Amino acid sequence: MQPLDYIAAGIQAVIFGPAAFELLGVPVPLTLVMVFAGVVTGILVGATPGLAGPMAMAISLPILISFFGYNVEALLPVLGFLIGIMKGATLGGAVPAILFNTPGTPDAYMTTLDGYPLTKKGQSRKALKVAHLSSVSGDTFSDIALFVCAPFVALMVERHLDFPEKTALLILSLSFIAAVIGGSPGKGLISVALGLIAVFIGGGEDFYPRLSLGTDALAGGFSIMTAILGVLIVGAVLKEYEDLWHRSNLSGTCERIVDNGDQRLTRAEILRIAPYIGQSSIVGTIIGALPGIGTTLAAALGYQLGRARHERRRPEGAPAFGEGAIEGVAATEAANSSVSGSNLIPVLGLGIPGNAAAVFIILATDSIGGFTPGPSVFRFSESVVNTELVLVFGLFTAMLFANLVNWTFGGAFMRAATVMVRAPKRTLLPVVLLLTFTAVYAQEPSMESLWFTLGFGILGYLMRKVDMSPLPFVIAFVLGGSLENSARQAFSATGGDPYFLFSSWISIFFLAGSVVTVVLALRQKRTDSTQA
Amino acid sequence: MYRLNIYIGTGAVLLALVGLFLWIPQDTGTGLIVRVRRQVSIGDALAPTIAFTLLAIGGALLLIERRKHSSTDVMLAPFLHTGALVAVIILGLLLMRHAGPGFLLVAEWFGATDTEYRLLRETFPWKYIGYFLGGVAIIGGMASLSAGRLQARTVLIAGVVTIGLVALVDVPFDDLLLPPNGDY
Known part of the structure; x- marks a missing residue:
């Protein structure tokens, strides 16, 4: 098959795949229905303070797998739903930030700086329109970057990296994530180490399951679902509840919003914000391609660069950043939304998740089977059909459809989602917890798994409590098995050479990069502390 | 956070020492390297040894990271x-x-x-x-x-x-x- 045939096959897998129902005798593709449902869910979840896209992805994944089963046909509908949530949540996060000065997602914090002043000026609908346009533009730009870059990254990796280099690359990724997340390389390394220890329990090649303390409960190891949902979701719920205890429930004190003046977004205004959208889209896309950095930094950088530009070109009398400038909303929303597509470059190109949402994409493919994200996915085989490549192009089609939904209906859904801001957190968070337990049980029908989930939840809470990011833990848990297998294969392939990691310049370069990343982060930390 | 970091760093180093010198030697079936039928391969103890070593390094880094002496209290x-x-x-x-x-x-x-x-x-x-x-x-x-x-x-x-x-x-x-x- 030629590359164009693969693209056509991917589109066909979505359009002519299983139908959800018939509309006037025309079958409606299941994948497209799932993408649509995912986008709507994502916008609603993003608009609810205290909830986040990864929470919805975590809860829905086991339930979807139980419904669709473990077969390749389930991949596109399930991944379509998850990607819909990922894209919708970024859009929905702007709603409470603009209307109620409460960011729905952490990366929407910068949106409050100009979005809320606009609301106070009676321009909330205009602010929502700016957020919608910027967010969807950034997202679309990032997706295009993904479609172009991921195959090249994968092909380069496939061509130049063997087992030792792949092992070194995994070490580099983990070091990078440990060094850049959370602002403390020490805590990042502890988080990575705990994730690795957790995944190594009960594993190994010997008959005796290692580190199991001779118990049956630990002999099978911790399942990926209990560890990830526990640390990410249960931990977040416990921490949110503690924060709620500290302050009054913000969601119960909504102000009445009164709009006045023209709420339309004029052509002149679109042209005014276009350079900010473009600049932030590039920044967000570059940041998104690096594992672990995430949307919050992208939003902050996009905002700072936008402010610098605005200061240079601001006309007399126009509001500055922080005073209700539509350019401020555009710069932030374009930056945080343009992370989502490029975040999948390391996932699809290398099989390395860069953020929580990407972890669930990997988890979905890992659970369902038939698709292993990594360089081999992009092998354009002419003689034998590479079904994984067809699935990738199906996934790209689903992403494009999600963008189309966001472009066309996203604005209306954003306005409708304002009702979610009033959802009482005190009831909502325990519901999320119960749904998480239900989702874990759906995947692993044993009460033991719920106890493990709670245990990991307490660990996740404690990590958040001491300002240690749980994301390195999760990524280390996901990559730990691959790292060990890759090292075993590299060791065997080099004939038991103990220095296999130093067998090529590429792997030495990756290893040196791992050390340099941690050292630089440590020096930066010490400089910051000295200046403070 | 300064004193808290000392507690976390010390705890991580202690846990790593327990792991490296008690847990792994007592609770893994094979050592760091295994020789089976003249074939040398990686044993089950190597990966957790590296993980616990990372934990020790992380703890040690936390202990040497200079931090502002702003808040020392952890509310109960x-x-x-x-x-x-x-x-x-x-x-x-x-x-x-x-x-x-x-x-x-x-x-x-x-x-x-x-x-x-x-x-x-x-x-x-x-x-x-x-x-x-x-x-x-x-x-x-x-x-x-x-x-x-x-x-x-x-x-x-x-x-x-x-x-x-x-x-x-x-x-x-x-x-x-x-x-x-x-x-x-």
């Missing part, structure tokens, strides 16, 4: 509040696990049935008893604890929400088991 009250929340969740999970079989015991005692729970786990109302009571305890308990008072309205909302979850999760999916029915 939030921990106690979260401890109470966890206790409510544990109570909810215990109810979820034992309520159904418990009710069956009572029914047997009154002579209403002599069937074991495993045979009833997919029949109404037995399949829902544990999930419903556990769910109400978790949602109602956590919401009441956070509000600082127990209200009939909260319990009612918890009941309605749990029924809603049953309708959302169990009714459309035939193969999906609600807790604790998969354990039987």
Whole structure:
């Protein structure tokens, strides 16, 4: 098959795949229905303070797998739903930030700086329109970057990296994530180490399951679902509840919003914000391609660069950043939304998740089977059909459809989602917890798994409590098995050479990069502390 | 955070030492390197050894990271509040696990049935008893604890929400088991 045939096959897998129902005798593709449902869910979840896209992805994944089963046909509908949530949540996060000065997602914090002043000026609908346009533009730009870059990254990796280099690359990724997340390389390394220890329990090649303390409960190891949902979701719920205890429930004190003046977004205004959208889209896309950095930094950088530009070109009398400038909303929303597509470059190109949402994409493919994200996915085989490549192009089609939904209906859904801001957190968070337990049980029908989930939840809470990011833990848990297998294969392939990691310049370069990343982060930390 | 970091760093180093010198040597089947039929391969102990070494390095880095001596206090009250929340969740999970079989015991005692729970786990109302009571305890308990008072309205909302979850999760999916029915 030629590359164009693969693209056509991917589109066909979505359009002519299983139908959800018939509309006037025309079958409606299941994948497209799932993408649509995912986008709507994502916008609603993003608009609810205290909830986040990864929470919805975590809860829905086991339930979807139980419904669709473990077969390749389930991949596109399930991944379509998850990607819909990922894209919708970024859009929905702007709603409470603009209307109620409460960011729905952490990366929407910068949106409050100009979005809320606009609301106070009676321009909330205009602010929502700016957020919608910027967010969807950034997202679309990032997706295009993904479609172009991921195959090249994968092909380069496939061509130049063997087992030792792949092992070194995994070490580099983990070091990078440990060094850049959370602002403390020490805590990042502890988080990575705990994730690795957790995944190594009960594993190994010997008959005796290692580190199991001779118990049956630990002999099978911790399942990926209990560890990830526990640390990410249960931990977040416990921490949110503690924060709620500290302050009054913000969601119960909504102000009445009164709009006045023209709420339309004029052509002149679109042209005014276009350079900010473009600049932030590039920044967000570059940041998104690096594992672990995430949307919050992208939003902050996009905002700072936008402010610098605005200061240079601001006309007399126009509001500055922080005073209700539509350019401020555009710069932030374009930056945080343009992370989502490029975040999948390391996932699809290398099989390395860069953020929580990407972890669930990997988890979905890992659970369902038939698709292993990594360089081999992009092998354009002419003689034998590479079904994984067809699935990738199906996934790209689903992403494009999600963008189309966001472009066309996203604005209306954003306005409708304002009702979610009033959802009482005190009831909502325990519901999320119960749904998480239900989702874990759906995947692993044993009460033991719920106890493990709670245990990991307490660990996740404690990590958040001491300002240690749980994301390195999760990524280390996901990559730990691959790292060990890759090292075993590299060791065997080099004939038991103990220095296999130093067998090529590429792997030495990756290893040196791992050390340099941690050292630089440590020096930066010490400089910051000295200046403070 | 400064003193807290010292505690975390020290704890990480101590845990790493326990792992490296007690847990791994006592609890792995093979060492760092294994030789089987003249083939040398990586043993089961190598990966956890590297993980515990990373833990020690992380702890040591945390100890040498210079931090501003701003806040040294760790408030106990939030921990106690979260401890109470966890206790409510544990109570909810215990109810979820034992309520159904418990009710069956009572029914047997009154002579209403002599069937074991495993045979009833997919029949109404037995399949829902544990999930419903556990769910109400978790949602109602956590919401009441956070509000600082127990209200009939909260319990009612918890009941309605749990029924809603049953309708959302169990009714459309035939193969999906609600807790604790998969354990039987």
